[in-house]
Amino acid sequence: MSEGIHAELLKRRQAVLPSWLSLYYDEPIEIEYGEGRHVVDAEGNRYLDFFGGILTTMTAHALPEVAAAVSTQAGKILHTSTLYLNRPMIELAEQVAELSGIDDPRVFFTSSGTEANDTALLLATGFRSSNQVLALRNAYHGRSFSAIAITGNTGWAPTSLSPVQTYYVHGTRRRGTPFADLSDEELTAACVADLEDVLAQVRDNVACFIAEPIQGVGGFAMPPDGLFAEFKKVLDRHGILWISDEVQTGWGRTGDHYWGWQAHATGGARPDIMTFAKGLGNGLSIGGVVARAEIMDSVAANSLSTFGGSPVTTAGALANLRYALDHDLQGNARRVGAVLRARLDEAAARLPVVAEVRGRGLMIGVELVDRDGGPSPKAATDVLEHARRGGLLIGKGGLHGNVLRIAPPLTLTAEEAEEGAAALVAALEHAGHKP
Template identity: 65%
Template sequence: MSDLHARHRRVLPDWLALYYDDPLEITHGEGRHVWDSDGNKYLDFFGGILTTMTAHALPEVTKAVSEQAGRIIHSSTLYLNRAMVDLAERIAHVSGIPDARVFFTTSGTEANDTALLLATTHRRSNTVLAMRNSYHGRSFSAVGITGNRGWSPTSLSPLQTLYVHGGVRGRGPFAGLGDAEFIEACVEDLKDLLGHTRPPAALIAEPIQGVGGFTSPPDGLYAAFRDVLNAHGILWIADEVQTGWGRTGEHFWGWQAHGRSGPPDIVTFAKGIGNGMSIGGVIARAEIMNCLDANSISTFGGTQVTMAAGLANLSYLLEHDLQGNARRVGGLLIERLRAVAAQDPGVREVRGRGLMIGVELTKPGTDLADPQRAAAVLEAARAEGLLIGKGGGHDTSALRIAPPLSLTVAEAEEGAAILERALRSTQ
């Protein structure tokens, strides 16, 4: 793989991140496992950054893609597309949004871009509220609202962004408060912020922050925020790119943990719905989705082959209750990892829901991030046949665990045992 790595470095950007000191080329996968070009087998606990949501090489999806590719792959949105209408109908139904409209994109970045376009146009404001430690994509506007400096290469933006407290429960000025007091303090901070600015278009928030290290607020925070937002006519955009489709186990959508206020005005999605195929999208009430007064299309959004994959994958996920599996197996995995963490002074917290789990590492006896150890754990886990991710808003010191939702109990135990050895070997 060294030759491929050298070729990569010659023709691709320096900022295009690669995991591992000796980068990995994955050649094929099956179920929850993948193989590299040297024939090594790995248990995959990261799923291509949560994109392989169901399983690698899921027969139902590969069959749907193959059959559709044999008919037509692409025609653009300038023509009627039965598969796109079929998937839009299903997504509108499961969204919980009344009179929902769905627009398909090719990525979460593009989905969030579209949501920002809709919100700012509908509200006639270019001010946006975002959460600290957030990540929403790599386009110019998405970078402009990202609250994680490690993923925000420029301060230039077409938007005025104001950052709100609450996305990280265990750090910051309110960390020592109980859950109810934490929510109250964040709400009061939001009210104070709104008293110093012109009315924003929207609040965009991940129910669980993905790149930020799988952090989340107490249940009910966004419902409490919603009461304040509604009083000002401000829209709520839920970025469900990583939390959607049952990954958290307890709910189909992450926003439902904050659900007393009803569904968001806009929901964005991507990652897992295509089980590796490039699908993203936006769901919004008709009055918001239809507020644009100019023509628009999506050349590759909603293309027939990706829609076929999305339909097959969503059907499989619902018919096999993978949300329930994420709840059951994820719950066992979290408890197993917490037992491991109790014996490791460098593990600050094991957090998450379902099969979306973060393990935050700090230097023992302090709250200082330990990105060097996080990188070492990644290497040690790979050496034993386990692939995981990393992230976090404090120098990338959180391990990110997000296997395909069909993970078995035996595979969860195998992965936890490998991770336990990796943590011990790096103490």
């Protein structure tokens, strides 16, 4: 009997790709095509997609408007580089600048979120003439050398070598920490005091503070609303720049706000630099940085980008962004996210395996624990597997790998939310009954 399509492809992958590239499932699958909120694997199995290729399929799989824009541009020219004028790139930059909320914005496009965060670090450290960076514990900002250096999650940091000096501050994690029983107000005060204490022990000037408004790989851990506004008061006294990593929280996914940082806009607080990627391209390889002009234009050397802002990716991204705005996908994330959240909250109230449901809009985390209340990565893996067998794709993360990550395309319907919630609750019930 011949082996299945997926098993054969797995063997080929293992022969040529690195062993450290993570794969989901005991029996990994190849996603062959998709439409709307559904995908089909190479063996013909159909799934409701609640992870979107790591929060990247923002609108829908095979969105006709994006496909048409890519096809039209590909029929004209695929590539030129930033050494030439590029109409799709300029038009997309105009749209991003208008939406950003950054004062006097300038936009630079990259090929990924990792590269965007690299660029933000380059800008901040150069502008401040300092290689010292503040980051949050449990943070993840990418897989490059400098991004790993500001990652506060050991599971995703393969080296301690670093081009920057990083100081980690508190901001999001409560369970299993001395902050577990604090109210939002008390946690905010404690985190600000911690920030002040860290800065009192730093010898020279610090370049920047970088943070995800909701930590993605960190299991959708969230700071209290307004925390970064309180941080900004401290940062401004020291001239430290605030970088908001919106790679996962941008473009209306949280429902309540267009950008994650807007949950911290108390008193007019806003970041000096913002990074983005993932959802903008709906699967196309694009990222970028928005910064105040004085920061963006402070680079004192020649530079260019071979692939950042290519005609094809920016044409597709512009079509995707216009679709999201024209169809109020931020509002849909808020409305349909509430349906999904209600079903998960109901299940959490009766299932001991669920310690917490958190998040906003269509960015929801479910933290799982064992019978003693400790983190249960095993339960998360069990739910991931059982959900797939039930026709649902989800993700996982968290410091201990025990948090389910739920982030479907923003066009998700209420009926699909109910369907996915039913499959997920069934998987949670299954995991809760396992020893």
